[in-house]
Amino acid sequence: MNSNQINTVITTFGVASCFGGSQETCANAPYVIRHSAFNEYLSHKNLELSWKIINSPIHCPANSLNCLRQMSHQISTLTYQYSREHFNNNRVEQPFLLVSGEHSSAVGTWSGVMQAIETKTLGLIWIDAHLDAHTLITSPTGNLHGMPLSILLNKADKDLQASYPKLTTNKPKEARYLLGENLSLLGTRSYEAEEYALLKGAKAQICNMQQLLQNPAPSEQLNALAAELLTRCDLIGISLDLDAINPDDAPAVETPVKDGISGDMMIAMLQGFAYKQQLIGVEITEFNPVNDSQQRTEKLILRLISAIFSR
DSSP, X not given: OOTTSOOEEXXXXXEEXXXXXXXXXXXXXXXXXXXXXXXXXXXXXXXXXXXXXXXXXXXXXXXXXXXXXXXXXXXXHXXXXXXXXXXXXXXXXXXXXXXXXXXXXXXXXXXXXXXXXXXOOEEEEEEOSSOOOOOTTTOSSOOGXXXXXXXXXXXXXXXXXTTSOOOOSSSOGGGGSOOGGGEEEEEEOOOOHHHHHHHHHTTOEEEEHHHHHHSSSGGGXXXXXXXXXXXXXXXXXXXXXXXXXXXXXXXXXXXXXXXXXXXXXXXXXXXXXXXXXXXXXXXXXXXXXXXXXXXXXXXXXXXXXXXXXXX
8 A cells, every 4th residue: 555645535335234125144244354364455445444334223133124124214314415415417426335235225225315416417327146136025025135136127016115214395396216228237147037027117227147158358348338428317316236246156045046247347347446437336245154165155245345436
């Protein structure tokens, strides 16, 4: 690290909860990253994480809709305030980082952004092995971490949709939700027909793993998706589910799926992304430290953060 350089401080939200799936050990995700020895990857690039961690309620059983409502409201309040302060004159001053143990956090993360930017439009890139667009009716497991996109798109059943935070009345109702044509999914390879139908009906773009690898320059695919979204959106968000990555490189996830994006390719995709596009925030999720092997996932997460925020 060059001691003469001033650190770039990255506002980092940690979501310490694990109610959205069947495992109960992913709530430690932000604490493991906060105290990781691999933060040296950041210090070598003069990067520093400034943490704000939200803890789930003490009594929070698996797949509790009440807990989803509470946590989504807390998360959205933070991202709402951040977006109001850091999106000015049609420019993002600096993107936030959010680290969580499971993907139900996305309901709060992106609902807060969308309600903060008033007349502007969010384009969301969802990097995931799964589609995460089930409802309470279609889900074969009932796991809430498989449902956030149906909620963000305002396509969920009534009880599930009620978890969507409502922070402002300044925007027309339809503008507080994600538009399907402004959603691009990348790296998908494991999903059910019902959620695929929901997303295609909403006009979302889906680039599955096979299509990604057929691209002659797969590491450029993320930039291409962002550029395409920015033809009709004002800013971009990225939600990265670690199970999009090959389990050999990122074993510490709840629902691993073989033949994913390599860790090195993901780093190449995200390199310097904070400064390339109108990026408001990055969510890195589905990290379950108990499932890690030789701290491979922990190390990769810090390498990914370093790549995103390095100039």
